[in-house]
Amino acid sequence: MSTDSVRDAGATPEVEQPWAQLGLKEDEYARIREILGRRPTSSELAMYSVMWSEHCSYKSSKVHLRQFGEKAPASDALLVGMGENAGVVDVGGGWAVTFKVESHNHPSYVEPYQGAATGVGGIVRDILTMGARPVAVMDPLRFGPADAEDTRRVLPGVVAGVGGYGNCLGLPNIGGEVVFDPSYAGNPLVNALCVGVMRHEDVKLARATGAGNLVVLFGATTGGDGIGGVSVLASETFDEQRPTKRPSVQVGDPFMEKVLIECCLEVFAEDLVVGIQDLGGAGLSCATSELASAGDGGMRVALDRVPLRDPSLSPEEILMSESQERMCAVVEPSKVERFLEICAKWDVSATVIGEVTDGDRLEITWHGDLVVDVPPRSVAHEGPVYERPYARPGWQDALQADAPASLPRPADGDGLRDVLLRLVASPNLADKRWVTDQYDRYVLGGTVLAQPEDAGMVRIDEETGLGVALATDGNGRFAKLDPYAGAQLALAEAYRNVATAGATPLAVTNCLNFGSPEDPDVMWQFAEATRGLADACRELGVPVTGGNVSFYNQTGDVAILPTPVVGVLGTIDDVARRTPIGFGEEGQQVYLLGT
Amino acid sequence: MRVGVVTFPGSLDDRDAARAVRVAGGEPVVLWHGDDDLRGVDAVVLPGGFSYGDYLRCGAIARFAPVMRSVVEAAHGGLPVLGICNGFQVLCESHLLPGALIRNDVRRFVCVDQRLRVESTATAWTADYAEGQEVVVPLKNGEGGYVADEATLDRLEGEGRVVVRYVGPNPNGSMRQIAGIANERGNVVGLMPHPEHAVEALTGPTTDGLGFFTSVLHQVVSA
C-alpha cells in the first residue's frame, strides 16, 4: 500500500489525476494547484472535489442567495444568521429557537426508506449542532402520480423512513406536505425540517478556536458509506486486493442518533465544548475544514485514529465517508476527561483525533505521513462561484397565456357534480392520514397542534406557555407559471398558516428544489424564485435564517416543477390561546377576511 | 409519594411519564437503567420508546439492564409497576407479565387517538376508573400486537387480569382486543396505549389517562 503524501505530490508534479471523474472542472483543478503551489495529494483532491461540489459549495446559487441577507428586514430576533448550520432566533423569555429545512431527494429515490431516514437524521444533527434540543420535525414531500408504479415503491418507503427514524428519535412530527405531480416521477422530493430549542447562552458555533484545544470525533464508527465516487481515487493509489465494494447508500441508525443527542445535550449543559460540527455530506472533509476555517488558527488531525467500521478504508475514503450519526467537537484539554466520561455513560465512542494549532493550515496525517496540508478557508469557504447564464424561457409567455378561460366549464348540475367528485378524489386534496398516522405526534408532550392543522405548534416553556408554530408550503405549479410570484405565494401561505394558528411569524427557512443550474431556463426559474422570496421577506418583515438548495432534480433533460418550499416560524406567548381549525362551539360567528 | 421513571438508552416518553406523575400530584424520580438502586420509590413506571433501538425485539435488551433486576424483585414484593408501550414489552420480556407483543398486523407504525374500555379496576393503576368506563388515549407503536397461547388468554380473562381492551376496530391485531394486562396481584400493569400523553387538555386528545397516575398515588397513600 502506498500513500500519496504531500512529499510525493511535490516530487511527482506531473502525475495524472482523476479530477474530471471526481466532478471538478479543468479550471477548478488548475485553481487547486495554484492555491497549493503544487499538485494536490489524492486526499486533498478528494477534499476539494467534494467541498467544491454544488451540494457543499453552493457555487451556482451563492450569488442569488446573497439577496436573502442584503434584502433582509431589520430583525432584533436574529441571534445567528445564515451561514451557520442553522439560524437562531430569539423567541423571548431567554429562549432561542433554531430551525431549518433540508433536502434528501436523490438518496430517497435510490433507497426510499434509508434515504428519507438519513434525511431526517441529517437535519436533526444540524439543529443539535447549534446547541439546541431538537423538539419537532416536519416533512414536505413530493411524489409522481399516486397511481404510478414507481410511486408505489417510493412513497411507502419514504413515509416509513421518515417515521422510522423520527419516531425512534422521539421527535413529534407536527406537519408537512404530500403533493403528487408527474414531474416528480423519478425525482421525488424529500425535504425535512427540524426545530430545536435552547437558552440564549447555550448557542454553539462550528469553529475551532484556541491553540492546543483537542478535536474529538464521537458517535458512530466510520464506514464506506456514500463514497462511490471517491473510489476512483482509492483504486489509483491502492493495490487491487482490498475489497473495493463501496456502498453508495447510507443506512441510518436512529438509536445511535438518539443517544448521541442525549450525550451532546449533557456535554453542552456542562459547557464542555468550544465548537462543534456534525458530519453530514462530505463527512470529515467538511467538518475539519469548516471548523478550522471558522476558527482562529489551524488544525492538525491524525486520520489513522478515526475508528473504522471497515478497516480497508483509504485516507481518501475516510475523509469523504458519509457515515451517519457522527459529530466532531473542539474541547479544551482540561475538559476532555469529563467529555469522554459523558460519552461513555451513553455508550458513545469518542476519540481524540487532533488539535487546534496556532498555524493557519489544516494538516492531516496518515500513519505519520502528511497527506493534507491546505489553507482551510480555500476548502470550506472559498470555493468557486458561478454566475450561471439564465434567461426567461421561450415557452414562458405561451404558458402564461394559456389561461383557465380556455378550459371547458361544467354547464349543468351533472357537470359540476363530476368536477366536484374529481376534486374530492384527487390525491392532492385527499386526507393525508395514511401518512400522518405513521408518525408519532405526541412524544415529548409539547405538541399543541399537529395534523390536520394548518400549522404545527409546540410548547417550549411549560411555566409560561410560550410556544412556536411552524408551517411549510410550496406550489410548483404556481412557481412554474411565475417563479417570482410562486415563491412569494409559498411564503405567503406558510405565513398565513402560522398566523391563523395564533402565532406571530418571525423567521423563514427554505428549501429550493430545482432542475439543472446549467440549463438557462432552470437557472432563470431559480433566480426569479430567490428574488421573489427575498423581496417578499423584506415586505413581510421576516428574515431568512437558513435553508438549502437542491439542484439537478431532473429525469433526463426534463426538470421537475420549480419547487421552492418555504417554512415559516412564529411565536406565541401562550399556547393556550392557539386557534385550531374548525368551528369550536355552536353559536360562534363566521367571518370572511381578505379579498 | 415518589414514582420512579426509568430511562433506558432509547427511552422516549420518560419525560412525559414524569410530567404525568407531576400533574397527578406525585413526585417523579429519575431512575437510570445502569443503576440497580430504586432510590426508595413507591412505584415505578417503565416508559415508552425504542430501548436499544428495539432492533432485536422490543424490550429484549432492556430486560437485562441492572435496574430491571431490582424492578423485578420489587415487583414480586408488591411494588406497583406500570409498563407503557415499550415498558409493557419490557415487562413481558422480563416475564413479569405473560405473553408477548409482535409486529402490528397492519405492518405499519400506527399513531391514533384510541378508544379503550377499562375492564378491571382491581389494579394499583386503575382503581380510580369505573369498571367498563371508556377512555380515549393515544396509541402509537409498530409492535403492539398482543399474543399469548389460548390457555394464558383464558386464564387472563378468567382472573380478571385483562385491564384495558381496544374498543372499535382492532388497531394492531391484538388477540381478544387486549390493550393491557395485569399480574395476579394487580400491582404490575402493562399496556400499549399511552395514558401519559392524555393528562393535559392542551397536548393530549383528552385527560383520560390521568387516572392511571392518580390511582397509584391513592393506592399507595391508603396502603
Add this chain to the structure above:
Amino acid sequence: MGRVVVDVMPKPEILDPQGKAVASALPKLGFEGIASVRQGKRFELEVEGEVTEERLAEVRRAAETLLSNPVIEDFTVRVEA
C-alpha cells in the same frame, strides 16, 4: 474465526403478520404455487477463535435468552462451514 448461525422463527401457532403479508403479495406479483410463508430472523455470529462445544453451548444460551423469545419463537443453532 468461525461462524455460527442462529435461525429464529415464529412458533407455528403464533400469528405471523409479516409472513402472511408476503404470502398474499406473491400471487399478486405473479408468483404462483406458494402455499404459505413464515418470516423469521437469521443471525450470523462470528466467533473469535475456534467454535468449540463450549462456545456453542454459550451461543445456544444467548439464543434462548436474548436472540429469541421462547413465548413466541423457536430457534436453531448451527455451525457454518
Add this chain to the structure above:
Amino acid sequence: MGRVVVDVMPKPEILDPQGKAVASALPKLGFEGIASVRQGKRFELEVEGEVTEERLAEVRRAAETLLSNPVIEDFTVRVEA
C-alpha cells in the same frame, strides 16, 4: 409439499444497526468471544407440489424483487429437506 428457505442478509459493506445492537449487548450479558453479529431475515416458503427447477427459479425471482432489497441486501435460496 416442499420447503424453500430464503435467507436475506444486509450486504457486508452496509451498516447493520441491528446486528451492532446485539453484538454490543452480548458481552454485557456475559457472553464473550463473539466478534461480530449480523442480523437478517429468514423466509420459509411452503411450495405446493414438488420443488421443481422452475419453481425454484420463481422463488429466486421473488427473493430478488419482493423478499430482499438488492440495494442493501444479499439473498440465498435453498431447498430444505
